Amino acid sequence: MNPKTIAEAKKIAGDVKKVMRGVKNVEVVMCPPFVYLPMLAPLATPTVMLGAQNAFAEIAGAHTGEVSFAQLSQFKVSFVVVGHSERRAMGESDDMVNKKVLAVTGEGMTAILCVGEKIRDKQGDYFAVVREQIVADLKNFSKKSLDDLVIAYEPLWAIGAREAMQAREIHEMFIFIKKVLRDLFGTLGDSVRIIYGGSVFPENAGEIIRDGFVQGLLVGRDSVNSKNFGQIIREVDKN
Secondary structure (H helix, E strand, O other), X not given: OOOOOHHHHHHHHHHHHHHHOOOOOOOEEXXXXXXXXXXXXXXXXXXXXXXXXXXXXXXXXXXXXXXXXXXXXXXXXXXEEEOOHHHHHOOOOHHHHHHHXXXXXXXOOEEEEEEOOOOOOOOOHHHHHHHHHHHHHOOOOOHHHHHHEEEEEOOHHHOOOOOOOOHHHHHHHHHXXXXXXXXXXXXXXXXXXXXXXXXXXXXXXXXXXXXXXXXXXXXXXXXXXXXXXXXXXXXXXXX
16 A cells, blocks of 8 residues: 555656656556556556556446456556466465456456465475466466466565575576476466565566566565665666
């Protein structure tokens, strides 16, 4: 639920657009709270796009307090975060996430599907956890919609920590997720972009991209800090 005001949200969006004028290799998706989307829609560009933090799987109906994907499409929303760890912590199941993935891609938007383990055990059971999430969340997912899918790997134990995962461990999970996608969709699964989220800062963003081999970052606390977020964008652009 950040930032607290529309004035702050507009300032962040404006600052990001200024940074992007000198950037060639990066696309930015801004995912503000629902209430700011109508005011930020005019600021969207081909490289600074709008996304939503969540949405409801049904198109319309008696679902007080919910916002549908169909409603979001009116405000230049082209991406939707689905299955974020905070939503899962509120009780969102894989079945609910699956319905949302199918709904958002059905509306012609891109789903940013978040997956990740709660703990990292020494036995390597976390690989099975991530695999089970991906398989369940992509049930009945069409190969034709793979271009509208991004996998965001966000290990819960790394969120809010002082440091992100080691780049080599991120790369290891990147390879594993690629294998799971290939098992599900064959070589077409290789086209799915994989990004990383969890304690991303200007100091480690470049290394995560360069040595983790991921194709983007899901930035949390520093996404509402214009200076730090701008530095992250520049670090990614260099790598």
